[in-house]
Amino acid sequence: MTVQKIEMENFCELAHGVPRAELLTxxxxxxxxxxxxxxxxxxxxxxxxARVLRIVSGVTASLALIEAAVAWQADAIFVHHGLFWRGQDxxxxxxxxxxxxxxxxxxxxxFAYHLPLDAxxxxxxNAQLGRLLGLVPHEGERGRFGESGLGFMGRSLAGAAFxxxxxxxxxxxxxxxxxxxxxxxxxxxxxxxxxIAWCTGGAQGYFEAAIDAGADVFITGEISEPQAxxxxxxxxxxxxxxxxxxxxxxxxxxxxxxxxxxxxxHQFIDIDNPA
Numbered sequence: 614m615t616v617q618k619i620e621m622e623n624f625c626e627l628a629h630g631v632p633r634a635e636l637l638t639x640x641x642x643x644x645x646x647x648x649x650x651x652x653x654x655x656x657x658x659x660x661x662x663a664r665v666l667r668i669v670s671g672v673t674a675s676l677a678l679i680e681a682a683v684a685w686q687a688d689a690i691f692v693h694h695g696l697f698w699r700g701q702d703x704x705x706x707x708x709x710x711x712x713x714x715x716x717x718x719x720x721x722x723x724f725a726y727h728l729p730l731d732a733x734x735x736x737x738x739n740a741q742l743g744r745l746l747g748l749v750p751h752e753g754e755r756g757r758f759g760e761s762g763l764g765f766m767g768r769s770l771a772g773a774a775f776x777x778x779x780x781x782x783x784x785x786x787x788x789x790x791x792x793x794x795x796x797x798x799x800x801x802x803x804x805x806x807x808x809i810a811w812c813t814g815g816a817q818g819y820f821e822a823a824i825d826a827g828a829d830v831f832i833t834g835e836i837s838e839p840q841a842x843x844x845x846x847x848x849x850x851x852x853x854x855x856x857x858x859x860x861x862x863x864x865x866x867x868x869x870x871x872x873x874x875x876x877x878x879h880q881f882i883d884i885d886n887p888a
Contacts, residue, residue, distance in 0.1 A: 629666065631664065631666075631875040631876075632664055632665075633661070633664065635875075636871070636875065637657050637724070639875070640691075640726065640871065641656060643867065648761060649732070649761055651728045652727060653695060653698040653699055653725075653727060655725065655728075657723070658695045658723045658724070658725045659696070659713065659722065660722060661719075661721045662688045666878060667685065667686060667687045667688050667689075668688065668878070669681070669690045669879075669880055670691045670867075670869075670879065670880075670882070671690065671881065671884060672860055672883070672884070672886070673692055674690065674694060674712060675884055676712050676715070677884045678882055679712055679716060680715065683719050685880055687721060687880075688721065688722065689721060689723070690723050690724070691725075691868045692725050693725070693730050693860055695723065695727070696712060696713070728761065728763060731814065733863070733867065736863065736866045737863045738813040739763070739813055741863050742811060742859055745788055745862060746785060746788055746832075748767050748768070748770070749769075750765045751766055751768070758825075759812065759819045764810055764811070764812040764816070764819050764822065764823060766809070766826055768809060769806075775806050778798065778830045778850035778852065781830060782795040785852060789855065789858045791855055791858055793852050793854040793855070794836055794851075795851070795852050796844040796845065798848045806829045808828050809830050809832065810826065810830070810831045811832035813834055813859040813860045814834045815835045815856055816834065816835075817835050817836055819833065820840050820843055820849075821843065824847050824849050829849060830851070831849060833853060834853060834855055834858065836851060855887075856886075864881070865881035868881070
């Protein structure tokens with residue numbers, strides 16, 4: 614066999630992408646979904662083409678994201694929020710029919726990883742949000758808290774720059790391009806911020822675990838009614854910076870890493886969401 618023929622065969626192999634099963638194995642190896650008790654199935658949620666060359670990453674498997682992936686001629690989509698969740702009644706009607714019909718009509722694979730994507734120590738939502746905000750986790754067990762070690766605990770690389778929760782909230786607003794909700798501590802002008810806890814998305818239920826872990830301030834996507842009282846009564850500031858806004862970074866980081874490994878074409882498509 615000539616060198617030219619070998620090179621042509623290698624080019625044809627690349628042009629056809631990577632087998633779907635191999636890509637799934639790579640995602641599972643990185644994210645270890647078996648470690649988590651999640652709210653829906655992690656992994657391949659909708660089976661499409663047997664080989665993948667072009668892959669889109671996004672936050673949620675919305676109709677708008679699927680339409681954009683179709684326009685880009687994607688073979689696969691990777692998201693944090695997939696189609697199937699615990700408690701759904703299972704009927705394929707309305708919005709579910711629209712999304713599934715478009716995926717199936719264009720033979721597009723849908724990969725979705727929820728809590729495993731939040732937790733990845735380098736490429737996940739929490740790690741990437743921390744990197745964006747200039748936060749570094751404490752070493753060892755001190756750097757994680759909550760169920761399955763999902764929450765991160767650390768400090769600011771800026772050192773004394775965030776002497777108050779208000780200055781930290783202003784920094785987050787600037788970095789994410791949106792106004793955040795801050796419930797400050799009664800002693801906000803005198804108590805120093807040393808330990809910053811964060812957990813992206815709808816992690817308001819982790820606030821008490823963050824308090825128990827010694828946080829001075831907790832950052833997440835959403836706030837519910839009880840958290841304002843906890844913040845004031847326990848002296849731990851609470852910052853809600855948006856569910857979507859806090860989870861825009863894990864999917865593109867992880868897929869870019871995998872795409873480089875497998876020589877895939879990758880595009881992150883961000884569908885705006887005020888939540």
